Amino acid sequence: MINKNNQVLSFAALTGIALLGASAMAQAATLDEVKDRGQVRCGVSDGLAGFSSPDSKGKWQGIDVEVCKAVAAAVLDDQNKVAFAPLTAKERFTALQSGEVDVLSRNTTWTASRDNSMGLNFAGVNFYDGQGFLVKKSLGVSSARELDGASICVNSGTTTELNLADYFRAQDMQYKAVAFDEMSQTAQGFDSGRCDALTSDSSQLAALRLQLKEPDSAVILPERISKEPLGPVVAQGDDQWFDVVKWTLFAMLDAEELGVTSSNVDDMRDNPPNPNVARLLGKDGNYGEQMGLSNAWAYNIIKQVGNYGEVYDRTVGKDSPLDIPRGINALWNNGGIQYAPPIR
Amino acid sequence: MATSFFRESLISPRKPPVSRQGLRGWLHENLFSGPVNSLVTLLVGALAIYALVPVIEWALIKAQWVGDSRADCSGDGACWVYIETRLGSLIYGFYPEAQRWRVDIVFVLFVVLGIWLMVPAVPGKKVAALVGLLVFPVVAFFLLSGGFGLEHVPTRRWGGLMLTLVIASVGIVGSLPLGIVLALGRRSSMPLVRGVCVVFIEFWRGVPLITVLFMASVMFPLFVPEDFNIDKLLRALVGIMLFWSAYMAEVVRSGLQAIPSGQGEAGAALGLGYWQRMGLVVLPQALKLVIPGIVNTFIALFKDTTLVLIIGLFDFLALIKAGTSDSSWLGFAIEGFVFAALVYWIFCFGMSRYSQFIERRLYRGH
Numbered sequence: 001m002i003n004k005n006n007q008v009l010s011f012a013a014l015t016g017i018a019l020l021g022a023s024a025m026a027q028a029a030t031l032d033e034v035k036d037r038g039q040v041r042c043g044v045s046d047g048l049a050g051f052s053s054p055d056s057k058g059k060w061q062g063i064d065v066e067v068c069k070a071v072a073a074a075v076l077d078d079q080n081k082v083a084f085a086p087l088t089a090k091e092r093f094t095a096l097q098s099g100e101v102d103v104l105s106r107n108t109t110w111t112a113s114r115d116n117s118m119g120l121n122f123a124g125v126n127f128y129d130g131q132g133f134l135v136k137k138s139l140g141v142s143s144a145r146e147l148d149g150a151s152i153c154v155n156s157g158t159t160t161e162l163n164l165a166d167y168f169r170a171q172d173m174q175y176k177a178v179a180f181d182e183m184s185q186t187a188q189g190f191d192s193g194r195c196d197a198l199t200s201d202s203s204q205l206a207a208l209r210l211q212l213k214e215p216d217s218a219v220i221l222p223e224r225i226s227k228e229p230l231g232p233v234v235a236q237g238d239d240q241w242f243d244v245v246k247w248t249l250f251a252m253l254d255a256e257e258l259g260v261t262s263s264n265v266d267d268m269r270d271n272p273p274n275p276n277v278a279r280l281l282g283k284d285g286n287y288g289e290q291m292g293l294s295n296a297w298a299y300n301i302i303k304q305v306g307n308y309g310e311v312y313d314r315t316v317g318k319d320s321p322l323d324i325p326r327g328i329n330a331l332w333n334n335g336g337i338q339y340a341p342p343i344r
Numbered sequence: 345m346a347t348s349f350f351r352e353s354l355i356s357p358r359k360p361p362v363s364r365q366g367l368r369g370w371l372h373e374n375l376f377s378g379p380v381n382s383l384v385t386l387l388v389g390a391l392a393i394y395a396l397v398p399v400i401e402w403a404l405i406k407a408q409w410v411g412d413s414r415a416d417c418s419g420d421g422a423c424w425v426y427i428e429t430r431l432g433s434l435i436y437g438f439y440p441e442a443q444r445w446r447v448d449i450v451f452v453l454f455v456v457l458g459i460w461l462m463v464p465a466v467p468g469k470k471v472a473a474l475v476g477l478l479v480f481p482v483v484a485f486f487l488l489s490g491g492f493g494l495e496h497v498p499t500r501r502w503g504g505l506m507l508t509l510v511i512a513s514v515g516i517v518g519s520l521p522l523g524i525v526l527a528l529g530r531r532s533s534m535p536l537v538r539g540v541c542v543v544f545i546e547f548w549r550g551v552p553l554i555t556v557l558f559m560a561s562v563m564f565p566l567f568v569p570e571d572f573n574i575d576k577l578l579r580a581l582v583g584i585m586l587f588w589s590a591y592m593a594e595v596v597r598s599g600l601q602a603i604p605s606g607q608g609e610a611g612a613a614l615g616l617g618y619w620q621r622m623g624l625v626v627l628p629q630a631l632k633l634v635i636p637g638i639v640n641t642f643i644a645l646f647k648d649t650t651l652v653l654i655i656g657l658f659d660f661l662a663l664i665k666a667g668t669s670d671s672s673w674l675g676f677a678i679e680g681f682v683f684a685a686l687v688y689w690i691f692c693f694g695m696s697r698y699s700q701f702i703e704r705r706l707y708r709g710h
Contacts, residue, residue, distance in 0.1 A: 046653075046656055046658075046662070046666060047665060047666035047667075047668070047669040048669055049669040049670070049671040049674060050671045053666055053667075053669040053670050053671065054433060054438070054658075054663065054666050054667070054670070055670055055672070056429040056430045056432075056433060056667075056670065056673070057432070057433060057441075058432070058433035058436070058437060058438045058439075058503075061670075061671075062671075083498070083500065084438075084500075085500060085656065086656045086658060086666075087656050088654055088655065088656050090558070090562065090654075091561060091562055091655065091656055094562045094563075094565065094566060095565075097566065098565035098566055099573075100565060100573070100576075184677065207669070207671065207674055210671075210674040210675060211674050211675040315671075316671075320671055320672075321414075321671050321672055321674065322671050
């Protein structure tokens, strides 16, 4: 979801990035810098439920935050050695370019223009998001295709609004848009019955649903009408660091696929049930050293942070108030599209 | 022969006039002095009751005051539990819990110094001013940031009310003297000084504060070498200080212009130099005249500190806003923002009352 006003405001910043991207790209050996510093500097969102938000004790929580912790565990053997920098949507890429943060883990959609023209590298996808619909149960609708003629609450001036128009045109259906300026107003409009359905990114729908007067009276429809792959980003020009962040993510996915969790990782390391686990946990081969890390890198991630499934359930999934179903974020062999290359 | 010039009995007492004193008199004078006023009073009263009763019911009567989780807040009233559980992070931001006593000390010093400076009965104002301007900032900086054996706490961990107060005090203390100098410079007879001051003031007054902060936070790092990293908070502080000093300069200049030129000329006739004339004759009168304008600027500055939100500094309001996205406490945004409004109102109202008190104290009747 990109606000048009924000786009105009950030035009100056983008121009600056384009001009100075070349010089900023020259940074190298981030891994050594991070090791010397003893801290990973990680850019996160300034508040998005389930992704990164400060809890009542002022500690950062969320699935994006866990990526930072995993990188710290892999590189510095300690998940707590992270300096979180809350960044606004406008600041985020400059912070990465200027070297203010080492990695940006801030619900950032992977798009061609961002990847190709801004001196950035997307290190993977930690959450496949997409635009969806929230409807009242009383409407009796079970699919977005049944929304013909419905009135739909939407944030005005966002790509969400454009996606909505595209989808209904493609499906040859009619709808009436009820536009609001702010997400909270949109949610209130839906709550007070101004519209039949509300559309936004599915991760936000879960949070919005919880804020309704009666959360159980609304349901999220299964269709996703846009692709919003969210993932950690690093600055272009330092392949070693890019690999470290990329494989941190892969290790968490591989661990889930191999059944390695934070509670059984010690047993698994002592008695690896198969060669894949032995390689993942550093009992076999030197896959950590090839990246410039210790061979216990993946062990540290899983022991301290957990595998992808554990992190998902804890932050946005079934053990969190948001309770977003795994859906396409399930592993490839479990009906989803999360797939990591093997460690060997 | 009795003359009957005198009455033999007292006149029976007349009906007393509608009292001009007491509650009844006040009511009659202010609220029910005529049919139109009475009607308006009744209408406004009904509207106030109609609007206020649900608010009071929500905020006080049906509100939930004790508890420790979201489950305790299921009623119709406000959930002040939400504020209570977050109070620590609202005041200290991300400051490490074990080090929060340092913030407390700075806060106590700040209050003591404030009383020393602002309550007229306490003696030693010159010492207080010196301590406040020279000693306190240094002590506060080392206490908050670390050094001399104290653990270093980087500014990105500062936040909450503490950060709001740091930004507001630095802005206020920095912009006033700078503004006075700029105002004097703008009225100077030296073309170079005057030109520089005019350009400075008009430039900073001509850009929105958001732009200043945005440039300081987003563009500035791109134009300097990569290893040269100035603290983000410092960048914002300098921006806020320069921005408000331009406004302050114009407020002070309006005071300077209200002082008749005879005052300065009389000073010159007595053999006083420029700085003596300004410091002893013109400025004391001019500043006294513009106290409302100065405090007005201070209040605006205090409220505008919330704009640092857009550059990712977590001041009081930003933490309230971020708290609304805590997934275990979703849906209590109204409580958060009402509390924020209350806190900002207390500070701004306090400043306003103090300014009125100072005005009355300095009033000389000419």
